[in-house]
Amino acid sequence: MAETTSASMSEAAKPVSAWIVPVLVGWIVPGGGHFMLKKTGRGALLLVSIGLMFLFGLFMRGMMFTPEKGDILTTLINYGGFVCDMASGIFYFAATMFGYNQPDMPGDVHDYGTKFLVTAGLLNILAMVDAYEIAAGKKD
Amino acid sequence: MPKINLSHFEAAFLFSLFTSVVMGVTSRKTDQERLRYGAYCFGCFIVFLFAIGWAMKLGHG
Secondary structure, eight states: OHHHHHHHHHHHOOOHHHHHHHHHHHHHSTTHHHHHTTOHHHHHHHHHHHHHHHHHHHHTTOBOOOOOOOSHHHHHHHHHHHHHHHTTTHHHHHHHHTTOOBOOOOSHHHHHHHHHHHHHHHHHHHHHHHHHHHHTTSOO | OOOOOOOHHHHHHHHHHHHHHHHHHTSSSSHHHHHHHHHHHHHHHHHHHHHHHHHHHHHHO
16 A cells, blocks of 8 residues: 555656756746646746736835845844745846835835845745646646 | 835735746646636635735734
8 A cells, every 4th residue: 555655756747957957047037837738828827927026026115135144033134035036037137237226215215115025035945836836747 | 327215015016926927827737727816826825915915914913
């Protein structure tokens, strides 16, 4: 019984090469992994939602985190924020390349902008996990 | 680059909308279930937005 279960699991498990490309493409272009896997409608919804979230964050002059060390909480916030910002893929790289990253400023609108930028990255991580599940055959 | 100033409600509304779309798209198995789950998430966001807003108003007097 146990052998049968492990045999069926190993049959179901797909090699890394089957899902790594859609996941990486999904990181660089939000929804790109879904486009690769022929899930065009879902990919378009992800691209539009994550892209608009990031754009609104930029237009609200949200701050982009940089990896800075300090006490444990500061380090956690800055490194966590940096990773989440980077998870937006091409939006993050283009914004930093063209100098649209803003310094930290006081104000509720800027604060909302910072949260929008971080959440855009977090949502793209969700999209990458979804692309992985589709590519690995765990989901349609 | 244009600068926009959104109110708390507008920002929270947009945040809820985009997050709900992504949560709906990345979960569940059929399109109908995804649509229903996305709408459910959005509804929850809006209900809690108003509930917490009123709680803060009443709490502060």
